[in-house]
Each structure stands twice: as structure tokens, then as C-alpha cells.
Amino acid sequence: MNIEIEKYNNxxxxxxxxxxxxSNSRKIKLEIIKxxxxxxxxxxxxxxxxxxxxxxxxxxxxxxxxxxxxNTEFHIVDANGSPLQVLQLTRLNTVFNLADSIETVSING
Amino acid sequence: MANKKVFSSCTSELKNIREFVIDxxxxxxxxxxKVNEIVLGVDEACANxxxxxYHMSKKGCLEIVISSDDDHALFMIKDxxxxxxxxxxxxxxENLCKPGGMGLCLIHYVAEKVRLIPHKGKGNWLELTVKxx
Numbered sequence: 070m071n072i073e074i075e076k077y078n079n080x081x082x083x084x085x086x087x088x089x090x091x092s093n094s095r096k097i098k099l100e101i102i103k104x105x106x107x108x109x110x111x112x113x114x115x116x117x118x119x120x121x122x123x124x125x126x127x128x129x130x131x132x133x134x135x136x137x138x139x140n141t142e143f144h145i146v147d148a149n150g151s152p153l154q155v156l157q158l159t160r161l162n163t164v165f166n167l168a169d170s171i172e173t174v175s176i177n178g
Numbered sequence: 179m180a181n182k183k184v185f186s187s188c189t190s191e192l193k194n195i196r197e198f199v200i201d202x203x204x205x206x207x208x209x210x211x212k213v214n215e216i217v218l219g220v221d222e223a224c225a226n227x228x229x230x231x232y233h234m235s236k237k238g239c240l241e242i243v244i245s246s247d248d249d250h251a252l253f254m255i256k257d258x259x260x261x262x263x264x265x266x267x268x269x270x271x272e273n274l275c276k277p278g279g280m281g282l283c284l285i286h287y288v289a290e291k292v293r294l295i296p297h298k299g300k301g302n303w304l305e306l307t308v309k310x311x
Contacts, residue, residue, distance in 0.1 A: 092189035
């Protein structure tokens with residue numbers, strides 16, 4: 070699993086690559102929460118994410134809750150394949166702000 | 179015939195466990211979406227063993243046994259942790275979206291039957307039954 074962070078307009082885009090599971094989900098949580106505590110709006114890009122388990126989803130829920138406390142935005146974009154299935158199975162697709170692309174979030178806020 | 183493989187309880191082994199499940203499911207009459215769900219269910223069960231059974235120690239082991247019958251596949255996860263009870267395997271519906279109980283809910287969603295197989299000796303034998311589509 071790799072993480073890349075890049076700026077796009079008013080957002081920090083966290084691109085996740087590969088597979089997120091118990092071995093690396095804590096790292097993701099810490100990276101994203103660090104950005105949120107610095108008052109950044111977050112877009113988590115699932116485009117190249119092949120797998121995520123419940124520990125990964127739990128990390129994102131914690132980051133999402135942190136963003137609410139800090140009054141920052143938190144979006145997930147381009148969920149597809151197995152990660153999209155996990156979002157649907159856990160019903161977290163009704164909790165997170167999901168969008169098709171980074172551009173869509175940027176336009177709609 | 180059953181596919182069987184032993185893995186260490188290191189979290190980095192979860193990726194290898196998922197690949198083993200995918201390979202073993204190739205000959206089963208299951209859609210890609212269902213295989214994805216099964217991989218998730220077995221992964222969640224193994225992660226629970228590593229986290230709660232072995233307390234993240236890398237010194238334990240998990241044996242995965244995958245077999246099939248006419249209309250279903252069986253996924254057995256064997257460990258040598260302290261015995262758990264059926265009650266500990268029962269998910270609470272309100273936990274589905276919450277960190278903590280999410281993994282257990284997913285296991286029960288994926289498998290038609292989740293049960294502990296009684297056996298002599300140490301550890302737990304957890305069996306997931308998945309019906310063919």
C-alpha cells in the first residue's frame with residue numbers, strides 16, 4: 070500500500086494505492102488526521118485502491134469524525150470494485166460524502 | 179479435495195491469505211463480486227484472530243482449509259488461541275457502521291452460516307459456509 074498526498078485547489082488529496090488492511094490502516098489514519106488537524110479539507114482518492122477491510126474503513130470513519138470536529142471537508146472519490154462493495158455492505162456509502170472525481174468535489178464544494 | 183495452507187499471525191500475511199482464497203475460489207461457480215465478498219469475510223475473520231486472539235503477536239499461526247460440496251463452499255480458519263464462545267461471534271446489528279463490530283458483521287453478511295466446530299485440543303475452528311449462486 071502506498072499513499073501520495075498532493076494539493077488540488079482548496080483540498081489535500083490523499084491517493085491510496087493497493088490494499089489497505091490491518092497491517093497499514095493505522096498509518097493512513099495518522100496521515101489523514103495530521104492533515105485535518107492542520108485545517109485541511111480532505112479528498113481521499115480510491116481510484117487505485119484495490120482492497121480495503123473494516124480496519125481501513127474504521128480509520129476513515131475516525132478521520133471523517135475528526136474533520137467534522139475541525140469543521141473541514143472530507144470526501145471520498147472514485148470508489149470502485151471491491152472497495153465500493155465494502156462501502157455498500159457497511160452502509161458507509163450513506164455516511165461519507167462520495168463523488169465521482171476530484172474535479173466534481175472541487176466544483177461542488 | 180481441500181486446499182489447505184498455514185500462515186503466520188503477522189498482519190503482512192493477510193495479503194497472502196487473500197490471494198490464497200482468490201486462487202482457491204477459481205474453480206467455484208461464484209461471481210467476481212461474490213468472491214470479493216468471501217475474500218473480505220475470510221480476511222476479517224483472520225484479522226480478528228490476529229488482533230483479539232494472538233494480540234498482534236507474530237508468533238501464532240492460522241491454518242486455512244477451503245473445500246466444497248455440491249452447493250456450497252466451506253472456509254475453515256483454525257487457530258491455537260484461547261477458546262472463544264458462540265456469543266463472541268454474534269454481531270450486534272447497530273455495529274455495522276461503527277469501528278469495532280464492523281468486521282464481525284461483515285463475516286456474517288458474507289457467509290450463510292458461521293459456526294465454531296467443536297474439537298478436542300487447543301484453539302478454535304471457525305467455519306464459514308457460502309452457498310453457490
